[in-house]
Amino acid sequence: MNKVYNSRLILIAATLVILNAAFGIAAQKVEATPPTRAQALASPAAAFAFFQAADENAKIAIRAQLEKNPGSRDGLLLGQSPYVAIVGCSDSRVPYGELLGAKSNDVFTVSLAGNVVSDDAIASIEYAVKYLNVPLVVVLGHDHCGAVSACMTEAEVGGALPQLLGKIRPAIQSATKACVGCDKEALFAACIAANAKLSMDELLNRSAKIRTLVQEGKVGLACGVINLSDASIQWIVTPTTVTPAAK
Ligand SMILES: [Zn+2]
Secondary structure: OHHHHHHHHHHHHHHHHHHHHHHHHHHHHHHHOOOOOOHHHOOHHHHHHHHHHHHHHHHHHHHHHHHHOOOOOHHHHHOOOOOEEEEEOOOOOOOHHHHOOOOOOOEEEEEOHHHOOOHHHHHHHHHHHHHOOOOEEEEEEEOOOHHHHHHHOOOOOOOOHHHHHHHHHHHHHHHHHHOOOOOHHHHHHHHHHHHHHHHHHHHHHHOHHHHHHHHOOOOEEEEEEEOOOOOOEEEEEOHHHOOOOOO
């Protein structure tokens, strides 16, 4: 019995040694030659290695910045002070801060597919305006939005996705009604614009805190659609035109 037990222990130990060696070699390989951006798509491990390599590059850039200007990042540790909160889409083609030329600490971002506004998104914006004193909230849809497109085509989706698309559907319905005779492209654009406006209205209608701050003129609220190709924004509502109804 003991013999069997001992041989099992030896087998487990040997397996661990082999696994350790294999993973050690893999880790060394990743360190030596990180995967390319294209290779990162091939597997979770490659994506993680690429992510780690990107972080290494970021660290190198920050170290260089600190060498040139010691203490330049100390302010970040004291707390954030963004000047704008953006409610946007989680689409990876829309890195809002980057598109707008923003620096670290400029943009407070709440991103959900289709720039929908959930309870948690509202809470996040309330946190931004109440505790960070952010003076401007912008709801920003974008052209070629996949979530809006999926809702327009009534794509069959499972899991929690129908719930999300349900938040976009009223915008599709109102835009379709208003855009009589529009071609496919114009209707798509109208739906995206209506969806951004709907999310802005949701912020106003569902949050007494946000509504009050807007009414008092302490927070500006705007919405628009950003163009992926040149970052130009087609504004639908600017802060001066937002007049929330008292509730
Ligand atoms: Zn989108």
